[in-house]
Amino acid sequence: MNGTKKVVELVGVTKVYPGDVAALRGVDLVIGAGDLVAIVGPSGSGKSTLLHMIGTLDRPTSGTVRIAGYEVGDLTDRELSALRARHLGFVFQQFHLAPGTSALDNVADGLLYSGTPPKARRERAAAALERVGLGHRLGHRPHQMSGGEQQRVAVARAVAGEPPLLLADEPTGNLDSAAGAEVLAVLRDLNASGTTIALITHDAEIAAWAPRRVGVRDGRIVTDERTETAAATPATTAAKPAAKPVAGPGAETVEAAR
Amino acid sequence: MTKETPDESRSGRGGRRTRLTPARLRPRDVVRVSAGGLRARPARVVLSALGIAIGIATMVGVVGVSSSSREDLLRQLDRLGTNMLTVQAGRTLFGEEAKLPVTAPEMVRRITPVTAAAATGLMDATVRRTDRISEDVTGGIVVQAADDELLDTLRGTMAAGAWLNAATERYPAVVLGSVAAERLGVSRPGGQVWIGGRWFTVLGVLAPLPLAPEIERSALMGFAAAEQYLGFDGHPTTIYERSADEAVEDVRAVLPGTVNPENPEEVDVSRPSDALTAKAAATGAFTELMLGLGAVALLVGGVGVANTMVISVLERRKEIGLRRSLGATRGQVRVQFLAESLLLSALGGVVGAALGAVATAGYAMSNGWPAVVPPWAVGGAVGATLVIGTLAGLYPAMRAARLSPTEALTTT
Numbered sequence A: 001m002n003g004t005k006k007v008v009e010l011v012g013v014t015k016v017y018p019g020d021v022a023a024l025r026g027v028d029l030v031i032g033a034g035d036l037v038a039i040v041g042p043s044g045s046g047k048s049t050l051l052h053m054i055g056t057l058d059r060p061t062s063g064t065v066r067i068a069g070y071e072v073g074d075l076t077d078r079e080l081s082a083l084r085a086r087h088l089g090f091v092f093q094q095f096h097l098a099p100g101t102s103a104l105d106n107v108a109d110g111l112l113y114s115g116t117p118p119k120a121r122r123e124r125a126a127a128a129l130e131r132v133g134l135g136h137r138l139g140h141r142p143h144q145m146s147g148g149e150q151q152r153v154a155v156a157r158a159v160a161g162e163p164p165l166l167l168a169d170e171p172t173g174n175l176d177s178a179a180g181a182e183v184l185a186v187l188r189d190l191n192a193s194g195t196t197i198a199l200i201t202h203d204a205e206i207a208a209w210a211p212r213r214v215g216v217r218d219g220r221i222v223t224d225e226r227t228e229t230a231a232a233t234p235a236t237t238a239a240k241p242a243a244k245p246v247a248g249p250g251a252e253t254v255e256a257a258r
Numbered sequence B: 001m002t003k004e005t006p007d008e009s010r011s012g013r014g015g016r017r018t019r020l021t022p023a024r025l026r027p028r029d030v031v032r033v034s035a036g037g038l039r040a041r042p043a044r045v046v047l048s049a050l051g052i053a054i055g056i057a058t059m060v061g062v063v064g065v066s067s068s069s070r071e072d073l074l075r076q077l078d079r080l081g082t083n084m085l086t087v088q089a090g091r092t093l094f095g096e097e098a099k100l101p102v103t104a105p106e107m108v109r110r111i112t113p114v115t116a117a118a119a120t121g122l123m124d125a126t127v128r129r130t131d132r133i134s135e136d137v138t139g140g141i142v143v144q145a146a147d148d149e150l151l152d153t154l155r156g157t158m159a160a161g162a163w164l165n166a167a168t169e170r171y172p173a174v175v176l177g178s179v180a181a182e183r184l185g186v187s188r189p190g191g192q193v194w195i196g197g198r199w200f201t202v203l204g205v206l207a208p209l210p211l212a213p214e215i216e217r218s219a220l221m222g223f224a225a226a227e228q229y230l231g232f233d234g235h236p237t238t239i240y241e242r243s244a245d246e247a248v249e250d251v252r253a254v255l256p257g258t259v260n261p262e263n264p265e266e267v268d269v270s271r272p273s274d275a276l277t278a279k280a281a282a283t284g285a286f287t288e289l290m291l292g293l294g295a296v297a298l299l300v301g302g303v304g305v306a307n308t309m310v311i312s313v314l315e316r317r318k319e320i321g322l323r324r325s326l327g328a329t330r331g332q333v334r335v336q337f338l339a340e341s342l343l344l345s346a347l348g349g350v351v352g353a354a355l356g357a358v359a360t361a362g363y364a365m366s367n368g369w370p371a372v373v374p375p376w377a378v379g380g381a382v383g384a385t386l387v388i389g390t391l392a393g394l395y396p397a398m399r400a401a402r403l404s405p406t407e408a409l410t411t412t
């Protein structure tokens, strides 16, 4: 399913950290509108670095990054900020919620930099919380919620501005499997309603659940495979075993991500 | 600005490829976010605001107390008037004590702008509580003849009893100045004091006279009584006179010649209110030192705020990273921390100004002064707070803004 729109396009992207650490060694990646991509790979393989490139949180050492049609290399820091505010949503392993602040305000504050008026921010925040199944928890503070609920608040914050692209770095990494499943269900619903999602995971089951899996090793993309069925019926929530690799040069399997 | 992409990726959503401009943060949101940042760490906020508060309170208090004291002096001057001159017999060319002519008071009263005049005559006699105390123990108190217009001319009031009148100025009776009464242990009329070998009845006690401290230290009797009982020669030693305010200098010029036409150079003219005026002007010399101390306290408070902000930035790297991922620009991060610093020090400033005003009011009240906190002092305090908040927040805010989003997010 090579979509007609490229939301993300990376061409020959490398990233070398100070101290000659080559975290990415020439990555080409296209993510089309509506994709749900799991990025898998061993620890230190460069997954987070890759996600930072996609999320315009960092610039590549060389290569081209295009997000929503904008070439990141051409944009100033201010323009990148605006790009993030309008086109990107982030979910992290840690929830990064403001303690002592209600779920509603945590989500509403996520829209602070989008230029939305205060009242509309709260309305959209309430809608987003409703969407992640927390419509009954608007006034709860982080410490009054379970980990799964907190992460769903963080997801609501990321998608309240309805960004076309949602990036998640091990969103279930701090959650038990039940809570993780709640969060994944939310992501699946978001994807079904059109949001493009890229998520990093260490969990083979989650990777298998995603319609598309990108395997990273030593700063390179080594596998890129699709599960046609899962993509065709996004409502299926079962963790289906991976089937039918569509693309990807190496036939490495998801076991690389432990 | 963006390079053309050859494929279909350009044909997407509306709004794509438009110039990306970050949304402006509303001032209200800046304040709200900054206040939220402070509210999360109340103890630290209170302590570092306290540093600023102490500095501001010191400065406002110092200015307030000295202004109150000056205001008190000015009101005293206003009440006592600056239009009184005293004429004294100076010394002759040969160094002897000169005397004023007996007619001098009458001559002074004839000067047109003069509205009131009175004379006193110093005598050798001493005043004691009883005849058993030695003559040499004067207690710094003198015996003087005074004419009955003295009280009005000085704008004095009685603390107790009555002033001399046409009848009592012939009797062996005295009115005591406030200091004299205190030293003699007499606070109410009716008692007797020993002067020049006989008893004098105390008629009354004067209230303090800031313009005539020499009268405060006198036992005063009528000219007639002085002549009759103590052999006084009737020559006045001091004449007090008041005139219209604008005529004071003219009167001063003609007084010596009027009082002593033969030897005008022997006459000393002075203006007792000059001392009070000088005192009012001098209030503030000591203030500068205290202001300096307050400024040092304020500086230390500013360093405390800067310290708090630096720590805050270190602790909140993840929050900064999150905000950057949500689309905050470097400028918006900078503004947030700068506003936090400003808010923190403004908090200290407001509390400090209030404390300073309360301290001023308390101190003034205990001294019987009017409480005055000049608006410029409060304005200056607010201004200083804003400057300090900005300076203290500048470096931490720059640091927060310089942080790269990934660095901020991956902090452990």
Ligand SMILES: Nc1ncnc2c1ncn2[C@@H]1O[C@H](COP(=O)(O)OP(=O)(O)OP(=O)(O)O)[C@@H](O)[C@H]1O
Pocket (backbone or CB within 6 Å): A017, A018, A019, A021, A022, A023, A041, A042, A043, A044, A045, A046, A047, A048, A049, A050
């Ligand atoms: N700021 C940095 N400075 C220097 N080296 C870095 C930096 N960030 C990451 N690296 C290095 O780059 C490589 C890739 O890191 P990255 O965080 O992308 O891995 P990852 O696949 O996300 O690993 P994990 O699964 O443990 O999160 C690692 O070797 C890491 O040590």
Ligand SMILES: [Mg+2]
Pocket (backbone or CB within 6 Å): A047, A048, A049, A169
């Ligand atoms: Mg990682």
